[in-house]
Amino acid sequence: MTMAASKPLRTRRKMQRVTIKDVAARAELSPSTVSLYFRKPDAVSASASEAIARAIEALDYVPNLMAGGLAAASSRVVSIIVPSVRNAFFAETVAALQEELSKQRLQVMLSHTEYREHDEENLVRTALAWAPAAVVLTGLSHSAATRRLLRDSKVPIVEIWELGSPTMDMAVGFHHDQVGHAAASHLLQRGRKRLLFLGARLHEDRRAARRAQGFVEAARNAPDVTAEVIQHPAPASAEVGAMLLGEAVHRFPNVDGIACSNDHIALGVIFECQRSGIAIPERLSVMGFGDLSFSAAANPSLTTIRPPGDLIGKEAARLIITRLAHSGAESEQAVIDTRFTLLHRQSS
Amino acid sequence: MTMAASKPLRTRRKMQRVTIKDVAARAELSPSTVSLYFRKPDAVSASASEAIARAIEALDYVPNLMAGGLAAASSRVVSIIVPSVRNAFFAETVAALQEELSKQRLQVMLSHTEYREHDEENLVRTALAWAPAAVVLTGLSHSAATRRLLRDSKVPIVEIWELGSPTMDMAVGFHHDQVGHAAASHLLQRGRKRLLFLGARLHEDRRAARRAQGFVEAARNAPDVTAEVIQHPAPASAEVGAMLLGEAVHRFPNVDGIACSNDHIALGVIFECQRSGIAIPERLSVMGFGDLSFSAAANPSLTTIRPPGDLIGKEAARLIITRLAHSGAESEQAVIDTRFTLLHRQSS
DNA sequence: GCTCAGTATAATAGCGCTATTATGTATCTG
DNA sequence: CAGATACATAATAGCGCTATTATACTGAGC
Known part of the structure; x- marks a missing residue:
């Protein structure tokens, strides 16, 4: 036979x-x-x-890098999974990562979850199919299956843009509740008592939600201060900001301090205040988050909190490169707190 | 022996x-x-x-997708080369591409030239090392060596965001000189005679330069009309826009119509006009390019030209997917003109 | 009952490269 | 000048998969 x-x-x-x-x-x-x-x-x-x-x-x-990768049992690919590059924050980090990684002849493979956390597992599975040199994930919230896949793969992992308790391997970012805290403190310091947090898509954007939460907590610890959250389900934009301001003055006529989940929202608030004759900062203090390209030039210039998107990318790249260089050495579980900066400008 | x-x-x-x-x-x-x-x-x-x-x-x-790709002599990777994802235009296209491609289990590998055209050849070389299913390039201007590499590789090529004479294989985009033309026509139609184009980084951003060129050509064909270009070497931002407006009113005190290479610039112009009391659109018509997220909400809302970044990504993905499906068939050299839309709002 | 398709599954030979080991060949020792 | 020692280059055996070819196993058809 x-x-x-x-x-x-x-x-x-x-x-x-x-x-x-x-x-x-x-x-x-x-x-x-x-x-x-x-x-x-x-x-x-x-x-x-x-x-x-x-x-x-x-x-x-x-x-042929595929042949090389197969023979060497490792590729020079770094897989990056972000919610969306349409978001300027992640775009900046991705750009910085790619810039730094390409210096070491590492290639970036990009995937988007579009804020559907549920999809992440499949993206990770596909990413691992390329035997990547490292995987970069956004945030800290991942399914059990995703964690197991990644742990078993032994691939270096960097979680970016959020810091908190359970870190898988390495992490670079900051604490979003601290951002909310800082915003509330700033408004209180400016003598504001009726605070409001305007947010977009808080049900999907976990990090924005944590900022809101930190804001409310900090405000409620102060005497004689009220703090509320108003949100809109659409992605952050100036239009959403304008709408939210309308709702805000309607529901809370004596609001005197507003923190926004995003500079786009804050910009919309500024424009809407211009239209309806609300004086910023005299009657209303406004602040944003992001320090986007228009924030310093706005009228009035926008007080905001700048997250170091570029630095996050650079540091993540540095961690990856260091890890790859000392692949033999014991994996030092690095967590880098990049902090953030409050920029006090005219709007508050 | x-x-x-x-x-x-x-x-x-x-x-x-x-x-x-x-x-x-x-x-x-x-x-x-x-x-x-x-x-x-x-x-x-x-x-x-x-x-x-x-x-x-x-x-x-x-x-192991590398093993599979090696054996099959082709990978399910699409290599995308854009100037930068920090630029909202390209970010949108990249996001749309990745969304559509991932439905067909195609992976996106991303590279940035950072507007250094000279680097493109190396990026293409590396891209080809992955035996990609397709390569997406931005613009039409590529070195002879790049063209040769790509031609020899037989890989499907899509050039995006610009249309013009020499197309390598497939192309999706629009004519930037037509954008400049449309902007000038609009301002002329609003009765403007002293026109100005404000641009950022025109020496590097070939497409913005073509918009400027189209603008000037169209304006100069009209009787009793003047048109000039002022530019700044830094990347487009509202701050640059504010600075450029300062220079504009200084050098051309009777300017009455301004087109900007980008909505960021236009936003800066609006803010600066608010500060210096220049009435828009009464004394000065302002228009931008991009229809960014803040443009409709601005005060006054910004007249602008919207490039279909999302559509470009979708169409590019469609071309790639179609080509891969009929890989045997003769390669139809597709060129898709996505056009653009002029949005007339309050600022003009 | 026996050939002939038609189907489902298996054996096989690489894809182009890396990493390990082997083999020369020049350079030192004392 | 034998013997040891670097050093540069070559031979070799896969990496994990796909694609081709081969082989069982079914029923049909006559």
Whole structure:
């Protein structure tokens, strides 16, 4: 029943135009040496290096990173999962990450959850299928299955944009409740007593919700102060901000201090106040979160809290690069608190 | 000198926890069948499918996409190269692309040129090293070497956000000179005669430069009309807009119509006019480009031209998916003009 | 009853590279 | 100058998967 020695079977397969073998042949060296040239350039002689470089140039050789990754059992891909790059915060962090990582010839693979936490597991599963050098996740809230997948994979993990108790591996960010706290403190310090937090999409944006929560807690600890939250289900925008202000003055006519979950909201509030003749900051103090590109130039300029999106990306990249360099060493579970900055401007 | 049959040499190599073999063993089937299950589910029997599904579940199997890509000589990666995701325009397109592509289990690999066109070649080279299913580039201006690399690779190419003469393969976008034209026409129609284009980073942002050029050309064809361009080397922001307005009224005191390369600039102009008491639109018409999230809510609301960033991403994804589906068929060289929309609001 | 399709599954040979080991060859020792 | 020691280069065996080919196993058809 078993078959005898099979005849000279030959199957044809699709392929790459020029491979490491071709380079080696042209340089009159072995493929091993060419491979070594890429991985440890110092280990090959000057003459060999030169011949290889010439051959690469002449043949226009592009190495196949999939083959390399397979053989090395690791790829130079970093998988980044953010809610959305449409959000300027994450866009900035992704840009910074990509900038820093590309210096080390690490590639960024990008995925979006669109604030559907439920999708994260599938994205992580796909990410792991590329044997990534590291995985970057947004926030700290992940399903049990996601955690298990990641833990089993032994891949370095960085959680960004949020700090809190259960960290999987490494984390870079800040405490969002502290942001809410700082906003409330600032308004109280400006003598405000009737506080309001205007938020967008708080049911989906966990971090914004924590800012709101921190805000209310801090305010309620002060005597004679009230603090409420009004929110809108749509994503943050100036239009939503304008609408929320309308609702705010309607429901709380004597509001005198407003913190927004986002500078877009705050900008909408400013515009709406201009239209309805509410003096900022005389009658109403307004502050935002984000320090977006328009905030300093607004009229009045917007008091806001600046989250260090760029720094988060840079630090996350640094952690990854360090970890990859000392892959043998014991994995130091790093947590970096980047803090945030309150920028006091005219609107408060 | 040649060596005889080598002794039972055995080298150890790093590996994956659970492979297709393990799944096959557990399902009591061969690896080929499991592979077939992934690639052509209809070709395996119901009982086998069920056994495989159970094994995958039990073992928590994650396929190695690098191995798969290597064997199949193609990966399910789409490489996207944009100037920067910090720019809301490209962020939106990237988000739309990723959304549509992920539905087809295509992964996005992201790179930024940061407006350094010179870097593009290296990014393309690295992109090709992953044997991508497609490559998406921004704009039409690419070095000869980049073009050659891409042409030789036979990979589907989509150029986005700009339309013009030399298209490499497929293209989705619009004509930026037409945008400038439309802006000038609008201001002329509003009775403006002393026109100004305010731009940021025109030396790097080729598309903004073309808008400026189209603007000036259209204006100069009208009788008794003057049109000038003022620009700033920094990236577009409201602060730059405010500065540019200062320079504008200084150098051209009787300017009555301003088009900006970007809504951020226009927003800065609006704020600065509020501060210096220049009535919009009575004394000065202002318009932007982008229809960013704040533009409709601004005071006055901003007349602007909306580029369909989302649509560009969707259409690019559609082209890619269609091309991959009919990979055998002759490659239809598609060019999609998405157009743009002028939104007339209070500022003009 | 026996050939002939048609189907489902299995065996096999790489994809292009890396990492390990082996093999020369030049450079030191005493 | 034998013997040890670097150092540069080459041979080799997979990494985990896909795609091709081969082989069982069914029923049909005559």
